[in-house]
Amino acid sequence: MAVSDRMTTIDLFKAVQGSDIAIAFGNAPLVFGIAAQLFHISGIVLILTPTLLVALRIAGTGLVDYSAAQLERKSRVYVATGLLFVVFSGLFMLIPSATLYQPNPAFQLKLILLPVALAFHYGFLARIAKEEFSQKWLAKIIALFMALLWFAVGMAGRAIGFLAA
Template sequence: MDLFSLFEACERTWVGDTIRQSIWLFPAIEAVHLLALGLLGGAVLMLDLRLLGVGLTSPTPSQLERQTRPWAVAAVVAMVFTGSVLFMSEALKLYASTPFRIKMATLLVVLIYTFAVRNPFARRATGVTALSRLVAGVSMLLWLVVAMAGRWIGFS
């Protein structure tokens, strides 16, 4: 099965059909998606700003990573679920969407970066250093690209 056929099959699911036929399902699911984005953004920004040395001076980056992790994971799970459902309602449109491809590629990169680099670094960080600023800056830039590409999807 090629990629187009996969996207076509996703759009033809009963989930995709139901959302497309409903006047309120897409906006309701989108609202949950955006609320989860806000939760994720808050969790990411709190830790990244702490690693940058902006704002909070306590708790330590390690403590803050531990405190924000459940919120960030819950938000990512909610966004993946709602995003997948929204995808099924307009998969063929998204197949040809450059912003969608940018968002998905960057999302994959930032999730790997977050769990393989940023979070392990934050768990060991004791204070603000040039390296902590770099780690936080890369994280913020990648999440910004994901958010901007996601917003761009709505205008394409």
């Protein structure tokens, strides 16, 4: 494919914004936009709170009657539900205004932080929460870092509105 034929990121976002589904989302009544925001916030809480509880338990505090591994297993369904909420509500907000989001540095940062947070969450959390994970100091550092990473995703998301204004 010739260089000039390649689709750039902005072309992709323009195509998304011009799609029928984007137009339908954009013309949806305001109540859908409000509902999307509420689902987005609920999703953030559903991800952050269980993750924090596991991170706190790994650090030796919080719900100490349960092991970190038990809490991590219990947290999975809430985090997965939260991710579904944030992804679908996020797409509902993003698609009709995709070209506004694309150049926003906070959005770009969020797009970098989100996969990193997901990789840490699904790559490390279950492993470091296990009783037999011997390097407890490393587990505490990773757990703290992961919690901070999720908060950074949230802060970057919140910053989108301020940088776009």
